[in-house]
Structure formats: C-alpha cells, structure tokens
Amino acid sequence: MSDTPFPLPSTETVIKGAKTYARDLAERVAATFLQAFVGGLVLTTPFDIGMWQAAGVAGVAAAGSLLKGLIARWRDVTHSASLAKGV
Template sequence: MTDFPLPSTQTVVKTAKTYSRDLAERVVSTGLEAFVGALVLTAPFDLTMWHNAAVAGAAAGGALLKGLAARWRDVTNSASLARGV
C-alpha cells in the first residue's frame, strides 16, 4: 500500500490564514474604493450617505464572491482568479 502524502496541520492552517488575510484585504479595499467612488460620482444626484454605503457594500459583496469562487476553482493561498498568483 502506498502512502498518500498529506500536508502537515501547520501548513493547512498557514494556508487558510494567508488566504483569509488576502480575501479580507481585497473585500475591504474594494468596499472603500467603491464608497469613495460613489461619493464622488453621485454627488450631482444628491444621494444620501446610506445610498453610497449600499453601493460600496454591493461592490464588496461582489469581491467576496469572486474571492470565494477563486478558492473553489484552484487550491491556492490567493483570492485571485489569475493562475499562479
């Protein structure tokens, strides 16, 4: 019987931690970028701060879904859809 090489527990925890940190950074930065963009672009339309926050939340939610899809597609430490990142 041949042994199937499994990664150590430390490697698995480190990989999950790296991926989680990468995904959190991408989601937060997307939300902040969208919020600032919504403030600038919707000023002429007199939208409230809550409308801008909703736009930013939708963008951050999209970034979260993309990052999760990237994780399901390829087992890496990155939340990027690009291979090898």
C-alpha cells in the first residue's frame, strides 16, 4: 500500500503519456492542414482564388483539429487526441 491517500503515477509514466499525446496531436493537426490545403488548392484553382486563401482555409481547419484534440485531452485523461472512447 502507498503512504499517500491518493496514489500518483510515476514521473516516467506522466512524461511518456505527455509525449505520446503531443506526438498524436501534432500528427493530427499536420495531417488536417495538409488535407485541407490540398483540397483548397484543388477547389481554388478553377476559380482563380489563390494559394494563400487555400492556406488560410487549411490553417482554420488545422486550428479546429488542434482545439478538438485539446478538448479530447481535457475531457478524458488519455494519451490520445481522439474523442473516441478507448483510443
């Protein structure tokens, strides 16, 4: 039994969990940006809107992905940026 009434995880476990979460979230945000950017370029080319507008749309999509990942972390303490249970 532990001497404290609230057993805490080891420091190594916390650091590994934070690294796993950060890597997962960074991958999701980068993937969202690239997908939105390519999609934006495909849609803006015929309408002659421009690459910078496509990058702006991709940035908004990536920011949404970042916010979703932070909400997932706040909602359920896991090492994933997913809102799905058990991921």
